[in-house]
Amino acid sequence: xxxEKKRSLIRHPLAVVITTTGAIATLAAFALLAMAIHTPDSIxxxxxxxxxxxxxxxxxxxxxxxxxxxxxxxxxxxxxAGAKLHTRFVGxxxxxxxxxxxxxxxxxxxxxxxxxxxxxxxxxxLEGSRELYKTALNEKKKRIIxxxxxxxxxxxxxxxxxxxxxxxxxxxxxxxxxxxLYDISGQQIGFSSLIAEPELVPTPLDPxxxxxxxxxxxxxxxxxxxxxxxxxxxxxxxxxxxxxxxxSRILSxxxxxxxxxxxxxxxxxxxxxxxxxxxxxxxxRNTVHxxxxxxxxxxxxxxxLWFAFYSTRRLIAPIHQLAKGTKSVAAGIYNQPITNxxxxxxxxxxxxxNDMMLNLDHTHKNxxxxxxxxxHQHTRLEGILSHLSSGVMVLDPQRRLERAxxxxxxxxxxxxxxxxxxxxxxxxxxxxxxxPLTDSLRLHIQQGTHEWSDSITLTTSxxxxxxxxxxxxxxxxxxxxxxxxxxxxVTELVAAQKNAAWSEVARRLAHEIKNPLxxxxxxxxxxxxxxxxxxxxxxxxVLDRATHTIIQQVDTLKRMVQAFSDYARAPKVQLALVNPxxxxxxxxxxxxxxxxxxxxxxxxxxxxxxEADSDRLRQILNNLIKNGLESCGEKRxxxxxxxxxxxxxxxxxxxxxxxxxxxxxxxxxxxxxxxTTKPKGTGLGLAIVKRIIEEHNGEIELIDRExxxxxxxxxxxxxxxxxxxxxxxxxxxxxxxx
Amino acid sequence: xxxxxxxxxxxxxxxxxxxxxxxxxxxxxxxxxxxxxSRIWVNVEFKxxxxxxxxxxxxxxxxxxxxxxxxxxxxxxxWEENPITHTIEHRFILSYREFTNRxxxxxxxxxxxxxxxxxxxxxxxxxxxxxxxNIDRNTLERNSNYQARVRASLxxxxxxxxxxxxxxxxxxxxxxxxxxxxxxxxxxxxxxx
Numbered sequence: 001x002x003x004e005k006k007r008s009l010i011r012h013p014l015a016v017v018i019t020t021t022g023a024i025a026t027l028a029a030f031a032l033l034a035m036a037i038h039t040p041d042s043i044x045x046x047x048x049x050x051x052x053x054x055x056x057x058x059x060x061x062x063x064x065x066x067x068x069x070x071x072x073x074x075x076x077x078x079x080x081a082g083a084k085l086h087t088r089f090v091g092x093x094x095x096x097x098x099x100x101x102x103x104x105x106x107x108x109x110x111x112x113x114x115x116x117x118x119x120x121x122x123x124x125x126l127e128g129s130r131e132l133y134k135t136a137l138n139e140k141k142k143r144i145i146x147x148x149x150x151x152x153x154x155x156x157x158x159x160x161x162x163x164x165x166x167x168x169x170x171x172x173x174x175x176x177x178x179x180x181l182y183d184i185s186g187q188q189i190g191f192s193s194l195i196a197e198p199e200l201v202p203t204p205l206d207p208x209x210x211x212x213x214x215x216x217x218x219x220x221x222x223x224x225x226x227x228x229x230x231x232x233x234x235x236x237x238x239x240x241x242x243x244x245x246x247x248s249r250i251l252s253x254x255x256x257x258x259x260x261x262x263x264x265x266x267x268x269x270x271x272x273x274x275x276x277x278x279x280x281x282x283x284x285r286n287t288v289h290x291x292x293x294x295x296x297x298x299x300x301x302x303x304x305l306w307f308a309f310y311s312t313r314r315l316i317a318p319i320h321q322l323a324k325g326t327k328s329v330a331a332g333i334y335n336q337p338i339t340n341x342x343x344x345x346x347x348x349x350x351x352x353x354n355d356m357m358l359n360l361d362h363t364h365k366n367x368x369x370x371x372x373x374x375x376h377q378h379t380r381l382e383g384i385l386s387h388l389s390s391g392v393m394v395l396d397p398q399r400r401l402e403r404a405x406x407x408x409x410x411x412x413x414x415x416x417x418x419x420x421x422x423x424x425x426x427x428x429x430x431x432x433x434x435x436p437l438t439d440s441l442r443l444h445i446q447q448g449t450h451e452w453s454d455s456i457t458l459t460t461s462x463x464x465x466x467x468x469x470x471x472x473x474x475x476x477x478x479x480x481x482x483x484x485x486x487x488x489x490v491t492e493l494v495a496a497q498k499n500a501a502w503s504e505v506a507r508r509l510a511h512e513i514k515n516p517l518x519x520x521x522x523x524x525x526x527x528x529x530x531x532x533x534x535x536x537x538x539x540x541x542v543l544d545r546a547t548h549t550i551i552q553q554v555d556t557l558k559r560m561v562q563a564f565s566d567y568a569r570a571p572k573v574q575l576a577l578v579n580p581x582x583x584x585x586x587x588x589x590x591x592x593x594x595x596x597x598x599x600x601x602x603x604x605x606x607x608x609x610x611e612a613d614s615d616r617l618r619q620i621l622n623n624l625i626k627n628g629l630e631s632c633g634e635k636r637x638x639x640x641x642x643x644x645x646x647x648x649x650x651x652x653x654x655x656x657x658x659x660x661x662x663x664x665x666x667x668x669x670x671x672x673x674x675x676t677t678k679p680k681g682t683g684l685g686l687a688i689v690k691r692i693i694e695e696h697n698g699e700i701e702l703i704d705r706e707x708x709x710x711x712x713x714x715x716x717x718x719x720x721x722x723x724x725x726x727x728x729x730x731x732x733x734x735x736x737x738x
Numbered sequence: 739x740x741x742x743x744x745x746x747x748x749x750x751x752x753x754x755x756x757x758x759x760x761x762x763x764x765x766x767x768x769x770x771x772x773x774x775x776s777r778i779w780v781n782v783e784f785k786x787x788x789x790x791x792x793x794x795x796x797x798x799x800x801x802x803x804x805x806x807x808x809x810x811x812x813x814x815x816x817w818e819e820n821p822i823t824h825t826i827e828h829r830f831i832l833s834y835r836e837f838t839n840r841x842x843x844x845x846x847x848x849x850x851x852x853x854x855x856x857x858x859x860x861x862x863x864x865x866x867x868x869x870x871x872n873i874d875r876n877t878l879e880r881n882s883n884y885q886a887r888v889r890a891s892l893x894x895x896x897x898x899x900x901x902x903x904x905x906x907x908x909x910x911x912x913x914x915x916x917x918x919x920x921x922x923x924x925x926x927x928x929x930x931x
Contacts, residue, residue, distance in 0.1 A: 044894065044902020051907055130837060222838060224853040230838070269837035276836065277799025277898075284900040 022060030026299055029053040033292050043288055054295045061302035068309040081323030082316050089312040097304030105297050133268050137261055141220050144234055144255055147174055152238035152251050155181055155190075163190030177231060178254040181238075186210040189249065195228055205235070205252060213237045213250050222257070230265075232257055318346040322353055334361030391467075394474075395483040399424050399445065402482065411467065411489045412437070413460035433460050437469065441485055444471055456487075463668035466491045495672065499691070502673040506564035506684075514561040517554050524550035567673065567684045573613040573695050580607045580651055583614060584644055587621045591640075595629060598637050604645040610717045616692045617715075623685045624655045624711055630678065631659020631708060638708065649717045654703075656710035662702065670702055762789035764804075764890045764918040771886055771923045778925065779872040780808055784890045786861045789913030792892075793857065795901060801833040803896035804864065804916075806889070808871040810925070813883040823884070824873050829893070830864050884925040892916035 032050045036043040072090065075083035151170045158166055163181055171179045171192045178193035186209075188202035209219050212235075219235040231254050238249040257265070321338040328336050337354040382405075385392050391408030393416075395401055400423050404416045414431035428438045436456045444452040453470045469487040473480060528547035532540050581603055588601040628640035638659040645652050662670055662677060671690040676683035693700045698715040769782040784806060788796075796802055806828040811820040829846040835853075841860040844851040854860040871886065878884055892914075894905040908915035 042899065044897075044899050044906055047903035048906050051910070133837075224840075265837055269835055272836050273799040273834075275799075276797075280795065280798030280800065281898055281900050284898075288900055288903060 018060060022057055025053045026057035029057050029299055033296055058298055061306050065305050082320035086312055086316045090308050093308030093312055094305060097308055101300050130268050130272055133264055145218055148236050148251060148253055156238045160189055167192040176253045176255050180252045182250040184248050209235050230257055318350050325353055334364050390486050390488045393485045397480045397482055401427050433458055465489055466494045506567045510561045510565040517558050521551055521554040563684050567688055573616055575611050577609045578612045578614045579609055587618055591625055595637050598639050600641045602643045607644055608646045608717050610651050610715055612696055620689050620692050623689050628657035631657045651715045653713040658708040661709050667702055762787050762913045764916050766918045766921050769888055769921050769923055776875055778875050780886050782888050784865055786864055791913045797834045801831050803831050803893040805829045805893050809887045811885055813885055826871055832860055886923040886925055887920045889920045890918045
């Protein structure tokens, strides 16, 4: 399993879990927010769940969107197929989702703000009412204080024993709840109260109040009584103005706040507090609503964004798949159909694409099979052509060379590389040696011959080659498709034919001439012995010269006949293991004795024994060394160098001289009978040499050299057949075929 | 030059934030368990510190109900719930009167009330040390283990629904974290004669 597949196996369930969690959390947050808004009292219990579910939902939504955005950006900048369209779609979807949400949120915020302003105005009105109440209460305080001052006048002069009685009367008259008279230091003088019992040890007045009153200031404050509720405590100074002996006193009084005022105060207080509470709760509601609104907004926004990414991805997926499929098709991959999960128009498009891909795959496979078949046929044809012993050239109807096999190049000794559109004429310009062949081809094409054959002679670096050509026009449904030329190198066959012919001539010459030569020679000798002594000197001299000439010419004829005989009836090779080093040294020693300093032998390394006829090999070496020594003519003896080595399974002997060399015109025919450079040579020496070499399955060739001539002999260490007769047989077969 | 100052500033800001957060709340100090031959009583002192947001709510007509809870529990293994043998609750209602600009405190246990010129006086009244739990030792099983638990908190159920979010999400609104948490005092076991 590939790493990518493993990763996908982990990633897919993880994505499903995260998406499901996010969806559940978001839906839960929406539901809880809806419940909280509908029943505000439940918001307290719901709020923690709202916060938690919102945080989970928002986190997952934000992470998913961030990841999607990152992936989209990466694809966009990587130029992936479908990325631009994806981006565009996301932009459109996001705009469609966000714009209404933002508009609604702006309007909602404005409405909430306007509601706030209305509530504040009510609060201001209530504050005004409270101020009004305070004013009324102050008026009441003022009247009480004025009344107290009037009472104070009556209470300033009487002695202390009368104070309690007067206070009782004054309290009843003034409707006070308590009246207490203190001296200037705050010590109690008299006491009359409805709300408290007199104490055994009276409590002095609060020094702070005493201090304030002594400064001539009134003191008044609303106090809370456990039973009476809120009561008004008023303290005033009393100055005795009637007599100098009188003392200044302090009158402390408690009054019930009038029920109307108290109720009013209570009502106003309650109303104010209730209103403040309502405003405060409204603020809190707004805060909660704002939080809920922000959460809703964020959840909606992110949900819209997520949905935009998700739906766009779903929408784009087939297009993306199509783009990928198109790329695959462009890359030559036809066997990867696109997964189709939708049944809409895009699904139909994907299905059509898959069908098209299947058709393409089928066609491609057929094409591939055909191509493979053609390739196979081509390779096979190439193989056949390359293994053919004949050269083959194929031309198109415009005579442009389409194909030439290896053997064609070998036979023509030219590296012809067919290149499309190259006319055969251009090929001929590059390889002038093949001109006779192309001329013949052109001639036959011009003549309109459909099938033709011809013998052509080329001069290549290997010498003059004889070719036998057969040409034909390639016709298909009557249309000319090209030309095929097949040619064989028949040089060897021609040579063998010539050899066979010369052998026959030689054999017949030997047979017809050799027999009468001995009687002629004997007759001439007898004539000479019988009549020479009987003739006078002058006639005898003529006879002597005539018989001598006859005998001499007969000898010459005999040698010539013997040579012909040797050539025509070469003795069968007697194969045995021969030490080439020893053989070479023996032959060379013989000549070194005759021509010291003119013959050199170089043996490179140890020469392997070869399977050969030692007498025939000796004959070859003698022939070639003698030819070499005589290559300078009669004036001087040439230098001959022999170099022998073993290369693989072949014995190589190179025999070179520094003589006059072989003329260029003669080089290609040097191994044919009667090809000689010597005035008195029979021209059979090299022909015999070549024949013996061929009998040993070897090769001989004339190597180019600046001065003199050089022959390279190559003899195999072992014969391929143990039957030496087979060599002769093969030669005879060659001749008969020719 | 700015960077060396940045860290101390940040640190001091965090400290001040922590201080402001930690200044509000209900703390419990010196919880003590007293026992005699026949009785057991718990003495504890609470300290109430209200944050601005809470005071603001109170000044806007939201009465705050505080309750101090005292329990005697019989200790059971972990997988069982401890049964409550004795429980007592002190409830205080603290409110504000805009008209008189005074704070009004009602103690539901004694059914007493009082008005205070400033908040600290009202809170001081609430904080006053008192022996809340006083039980007869004989009501406890001799062979069982018991513990006393004490806690003071703001009663969320008495708050308007719109205020409760603050109380239920104290990690978002630290000033509303008005709960001392449970404090446990083990009750020494009386040996079987």
